[in-house]
Every structure is written in C-alpha cells, then in structure tokens.
Amino acid sequence: MGGVIIFLPQILILFFFIGLLESTGYMARAAFIMDRLMSRVGLNGKSFIPLLSSYACAIPGIMATRTIEDHKDRLVTILVAPLMSCSARLPVYLLMIAALVPGDQVPILTKVGLMLLMYALGTFGAFGFAWLFKRTLLKGEPPLMIMELPPYRLPALMDVVRHMAERAWLFLKRAGTIILGLSIVLWFLASYPKAPDAATPSEQLAQSFAGRVGHLIEPAIKPLGFNWEIGIGLISSFAAREVFVSTMGVVFNTEDIDEDTTPLRHALAAATWPDGRPLFTPLVCLTLMIFYVFAMQCVATVAVVKRETNSWRWPLFQIGYMTGTAWLLSLVVYQAGRALGF
Numbered sequence: 001m002g003g004v005i006i007f008l009p010q011i012l013i014l015f016f017f018i019g020l021l022e023s024t025g026y027m028a029r030a031a032f033i034m035d036r037l038m039s040r041v042g043l044n045g046k047s048f049i050p051l052l053s054s055y056a057c058a059i060p061g062i063m064a065t066r067t068i069e070d071h072k073d074r075l076v077t078i079l080v081a082p083l084m085s086c087s088a089r090l091p092v093y094l095l096m097i098a099a100l101v102p103g104d105q106v107p108i109l110t111k112v113g114l115m116l117l118m119y120a121l122g123t124f125g126a127f128g129f130a131w132l133f134k135r136t137l138l139k140g141e142p143p144l145m146i147m148e149l150p151p152y153r154l155p156a157l158m159d160v161v162r163h164m165a166e167r168a169w170l171f172l173k174r175a176g177t178i179i180l181g182l183s184i185v186l187w188f189l190a191s192y193p194k195a196p197d198a199a200t201p202s203e204q205l206a207q208s209f210a211g212r213v214g215h216l217i218e219p220a221i222k223p224l225g226f227n228w229e230i231g232i233g234l235i236s237s238f239a240a241r242e243v244f245v246s247t248m249g250v251v252f253n254t255e256d257i258d259e260d261t262t263p264l265r266h267a268l269a270a271a272t273w274p275d276g277r278p279l280f281t282p283l284v285c286l287t288l289m290i291f292y293v294f295a296m297q298c299v300a301t302v303a304v305v306k307r308e309t310n311s312w313r314w315p316l317f318q319i320g321y322m323t324g325t326a327w328l329l330s331l332v333v334y335q336a337g338r339a340l341g342f
Contacts, residue, residue: 007091007242008171014087015167018056019160025150027052035145041127042134044068044145047077051126054084055119056167058301062308072138076130078308079318082301083126085119085293087171088241092292093118095245098265100285114289122293125325174240182239183246186210186232190250201253205229210251224291224330225284227273238297283337291330296322 021027027049035045046068054061061081068074085093097111134140189210195203205211206228213235214228221231229251237244245264248254252267271279296302296319305315 005172007094007245008168010090010094011087011171012164012168014090015056015164016160018053019163020155021052022163023153023155023157023160025152028147028149031147032145032149041131042140043073043076043130046145046147047073047130050077050081051084054081054086057086057088058082058084058298059304062301062304065308070140072134072140075309075314076133076138078305079133079314080126080130082296082298082318082322083122083129083294085122086241086298088298089118089292091242091245092237093289095248095265095268096285096289098263099268099280100282118289118293121290125294129321178240179243179246182236182243183250186236186247186250189213190232205251205253220327223335224327225281225287225334227279229271229279230288234291234295234297239299241292241297244292281342283334283342287330287334287337290333291326294322294326294329 021030030052031045031048033045034048038045038047047065049067050061050064052061053064058081061084062078065074065077065081068077093115097114101110101114190205190208192208195207199207206215210232211228214231217231217235218226218228221227221234226234232251233244233247236247248268249264252264252271254264254267268280269278273279302315302319305318306312309315
C-alpha cells in the first residue's frame, strides 16, 4: 500500500488544477475554444470536457459524455477517453522514470520532459483514433455546438479543496481495499506452492502459481523486452493500473531487504535475465511506459463503458484495439531501439 500511497501528492496536484478550471468557469470556455480543433478529428467541443476529465480518471470522463447529444460522437468519445493518461498511470510513469533516469545523474527537466511525452502520446493517440473511427466505424459529420457559458468568477478554493479531499479519499479507499486485497492475493500466488527450503526467492517465485502464469504469457511479451516477472505485473494491473507498482514490490521482494531499505527502483535496477543481462534497461522502461499509455488495463472502466453503451460489444472492442495498439507500438519501439544499438 505504501508503494502506491507515496504517489498521492502528485495526483492531488493534478486534481487541484482541474478543480481550478472548473471553479473559475473556464472549463466551458475551453470547450468552446477547442471546438474548431476537435472538428478536425470529427468531434465537437463538447467532447473536450470528457477528454480533459479523463486525465484525472476515465470513469467520470466517460460518464460526462452524457452531455453529447449525437450518439456517434458520444460513442467515439467513450472509445478514446481511456487513452488520456489518467492519474492511475502516474505511479507507473514515475516508477519507470525513476528507474530509467536516476535522480543523481539526470536534470529534473529531463524527467519532466519524459512525463510530458507520455501525456502527449496519449493525447495524440486519442485524437488519431477519434479521426479514424469517425471515418470508418462511426461515420458522420460533427454537429454544431451550442452551449451556455457560465460567468467568469474567482475560484472557490474551499470547493477545490473539497474536491481534492474527495478524490484523495477515493484513492486511499482503493489503496486500502482493491490494491491491498490484490497484494494479499498476489503474495499468496507468489508464495505457494512452496519450493524446497534450499530454494532462493527467485526460484520460489518461478515455480509459484504467479510464476507459472507469468511464464505462460512470456512468449507473447518477450519481443517487447518484458520477461515473466513483468508479465505478472501486467496481469495484476488489469484490476487497477497502479497495482503494477505494488506488484513489482512483491515480485522483487523489496519488503525483505535488510535495515538498509533499498527503494524499489534499486531493486528494478538489479533485476536481470537468466543470462545476467539487466532487465530494466532504459529502453525497456520506455517501452513499458508506452505500453501503459495505450493498453486498456482497468476493469472498472470496462464496466462503466458496458453500462454507458448497454452492450459488451464496445468494451470488448476497446480492450482489443487498445491492447493491440499497445503491443504493436511497444514492439516497434523496442525492436527499433535494439536495432539502433540501445
């Protein structure tokens, strides 16, 4: 739980600025300003607010599409909303950036640039798929945008703080229920069946239930530079993306390190393939972040899409196209990087 809760301050900063936009009355004007740009990908300005809200969490973003009158525009917005990098991805990005560029070696601007790159990839990916869907699956002209603009006003800081507190409580509740529960289940799966007493922690994990599942999917993810240990993290994070961080803590046994408690990023830096090659190279860290930008790994979002579309057709299509895109782009990035000598 601690491995996930440590990212709460960064997530609160995100909610603070989104709360300011809503409180000042600028959010509606931003939708009006963005109408011309959104029309180039086949949507109108009303799709902008759900997409912007999805930076915090895709679930309220998808529910906010109810204000879009045109059925096809609403459906396209729902399909691309999870591509906007939500707050659940922040812990994964921050962990991978910490492993990729240690703080004592690289300027902070480099880390900020990598974070912005991930957000830009998700944003351009959402616009690109919206353009594609509006010209193939869900053809149609964007309708005219008519909306009432609220007056400008000074931000109500108490409302913003209350909004942040509500989001913080929801995040902590998820950390104390879903993430804690999954961590306990994962600990059991990684600990049983027991190996002989002489077995190392790595050997115990390899022959456990979790290790067997990881080995099962390894052939599909090895071309991306991922091994079976990372595969365990990918599977567990379908429940919630930030679970990947706590999963890596369990998989790499960081809670059992002696009094010199080594951060998780140091444990990742020490991880190797069976032949001794480093596992979390800079190229693998970058590839893993790109995978999380595009992969549909959130059961709660899938459930909301099913409820909003009243069909399993669209959430299953969403899982398929997003996971397929994530796998393909990660393959291209990793293999191209290897070819260039990285």
